[in-house]
Amino acid sequence: EDKVVQSPLSLVVHEGDTVTLNCSYEVTNFRSLLWYKQEKKAPTFLFMLTSSGIEKKSGRLSSILDKKELFSILNITATQTGDSAIYLCAVRKGSTLGRLYFGRGTQLTVWP
Amino acid sequence: EAGVTQFPSHSVIEKGQTVTLRCDPISGHDNLYWYRRVMGKEIKFLLHFVKESKQDESGMPNNRFLAERTGGTYSTLKVQPAELEDSGVYFCASSQDEGIGEKLFFGSGTQLSVL
Numbered sequence: 001e002d003k004v005v006q007s008p009l010s011l012v013v014h015e016g017d018t019v020t021l022n023c024s025y026e027v028t029n030f031r032s033l034l035w036y037k038q039e040k041k042a043p044t045f046l047f048m049l050t051s052s053g054i055e056k057k058s059g060r061l062s063s064i065l066d067k068k069e070l071f072s073i074l075n076i077t078a079t080q081t082g083d084s085a086i087y088l089c090a091v092r093k094g095s096t097l098g099r100l101y102f103g104r105g106t107q108l109t110v111w112p
Numbered sequence: 113e114a115g116v117t118q119f120p121s122h123s124v125i126e127k128g129q130t131v132t133l134r135c136d137p138i139s140g141h142d143n144l145y146w147y148r149r150v151m152g153k154e155i156k157f158l159l160h161f162v163k164e165s166k167q168d169e170s171g172m173p174n175n176r177f178l179a180e181r182t183g184g185t186y187s188t189l190k191v192q193p194a195e196l197e198d199s200g201v202y203f204c205a206s207s208q209d210e211g212i213g214e215k216l217f218f219g220s221g222t223q224l225s226v227l
Contacts, residue, residue: 042115045216098167
């Protein structure tokens with residue numbers, strides 16, 4: 001059975017801390033891994049990763065994929081209260097490209 | 113550009129009643145998806161439309177759920193009759209191109225509570 005597992009499920013940090021969110025997966029015919037941020041309502045796209053070892057970066061956020069060990073990490077440096085959200089990891093398979101398989105998400109809370 | 117809009121934001125109904133959720137995708141997006149998140153679980157795929165055709169409906173839980181996309185624009189998801197386990201957040205997403213680079217844009221979801 002296809003599986004996407006995120007850890008931790010919940011994380012509380014103070015502003016300025018650096019956090020690392022984890023996503024491991026076991027799926028057949030893997031094509032890509034996506035990260036989304038869900039603040040209040042709609043999940044918004046952060047990154048899509050298809051190749052191992054190539055870091056994607058956007059401001060204080062960065063992500064990398066390891067296709068050999070079947071995981072990805074999302075790093076957030078110098079966290080701010082606005083980073084508080086649920087971070088969702090999703091995997092796309094080659095056989096059903098349009099369909100995403102999600103993990104449960106990591107609830108990140110950043111205190112001032 | 114208007115995003116994906118869903119209506120209503122929240123619906124509370126009694127077991128056995130019928131509810132219809134609506135999704136308006138981004139204009140010009142042929143692909144439309146329905147997903148659902150039950151409390152404590154991950155977001156799960158329900159079905160995928162390409163224009164007005166159902167491309168993949170393998171995630172639909174049972175025949176109490178009916179999705180339509182007449183004319184290939186907006187979509188509705190009807191639950192009839194609703195059961196307690198149908199409670200959750202129903203997300204709609206749309207995209208322009210299918211394929212490995214496809215980027216899904218999500219709506220804010222409809223929170224459905226069945227009492």
